[in-house]
Amino acid sequence: MRIRPLLPYLAGVGVAASALTVVTEPATAQSAPVRTEWREVFSPDGTIRRVRVTREIHASPAPRSLVEAAEVIPVEVNGPSENHFDLVFVGDGYTASEMGAYGGHVRGKFEETMAKEPFRSHRSQFNVWQVNVVSQQSGVDNDPSRGVDRATALDMGFWCGGIQRLLCVNETKARQYAAAARDVDQVLALGNSTTYGGAGGAVATASGGNARSGEVAVHEMGHSIGGLADEYSDGQGDVYRGPEPRELNVSIYSRGQMQQNQAKWARFLGQPTPDGGVIDTFEGAYYHLRGIYRPSQNSIMRTLGREFNLPGREAMIAAFYREKTLPFEKTLPVEKPFARGASG
Ligand SMILES: [Zn+2]
Incomplete structure (x- = not known):
């Protein structure tokens, strides 16, 4: 199956999935080409963070x-x-x-x-x-x-x-x-x-x-596969001020707003989730501590060793069976546009 990129930044050749931003700098006569990029670093205790690393590109092909x-x-x-x-x-x-x-x-x-x-x-x-x-x-x-x-x-x-x-x-x-x-x-x-x-x-x-x-x-x-976002806050930024992300498991909308507009994981609110507790809007996700919510307390998109939460699991299963010919975007739930902060 060819998994179609969910987001434009997933489409670039050589650009890794998820949260990686890649800037390639031209080689000079004196030095090997280097690349500055965000990489996810996984610790033995399961915590995940992103680090911005600059490294030499080892891109020479194999014989x-x-x-x-x-x-x-x-x-x-x-x-x-x-x-x-x-x-x-x-x-x-x-x-x-x-x-x-x-x-x-x-x-x-x-x-x-x-x-x-x-x-x-x-x-x-x-x-x-x-x-x-x-x-x-x-x-x-x-x-x-x-x-x-x-x-x-x-x-x-x-x-x-x-x-x-x-x-x-x-x-x-x-x-x-x-x-x-x-x-x-x-x-x-x-x-x-x-x-x-x-x-x-x-x-x-x-x-x-x-x-x-x-x-x-x-x-x-x-x-x-699931097109899921990272649900951790790694201190790269504090308050998220960007637009509503396209990924299904992070949102700028509070519980009330989500419920009213039936956005993102609205249909799962209050349901038990495999990673523990019930689905709600938990503040802190997408590398920020505030201004953005995740569906559960601690899923595998936040900490290794955990389970996928309910919306994450549903997204994964849907992707497992997605038809090759069906554009990825058409399978996403239709979201009603509404102003942020319209209700609480
Ligand atoms: Zn990740």
């Missing part, structure tokens, strides 16, 4: 002969790609003799994802592909400590942009290898490491050997 030689293993194929979600794993820092371990990591991350609702009940909507990417050396850069440099196929490494747990990948190479699969809706690059870490984006990354890093993939698919 075609190597890409063509990569074996593709169908891990689980449940149907045609036109109406199934194709999740493609690529690996880095796995040598030829470690392909077995890599396969184990892929299945582990996939099972970790499928253990969570709504994936568990809709597993048959997924196809999973494992592209066997062979690296010269075992492990990834800056692991277990800064300064460790390894010759690997996808250039993965921790300490990306100076952030310890931010695990970056050469997205050009990751996409090249992923394209060997029958279809690609989300790429997940696994690094051969047990260190907790990962990164969000259209090419999400995670430590293959860390038991909790699969939560990163689940959160990312909240963005890439």
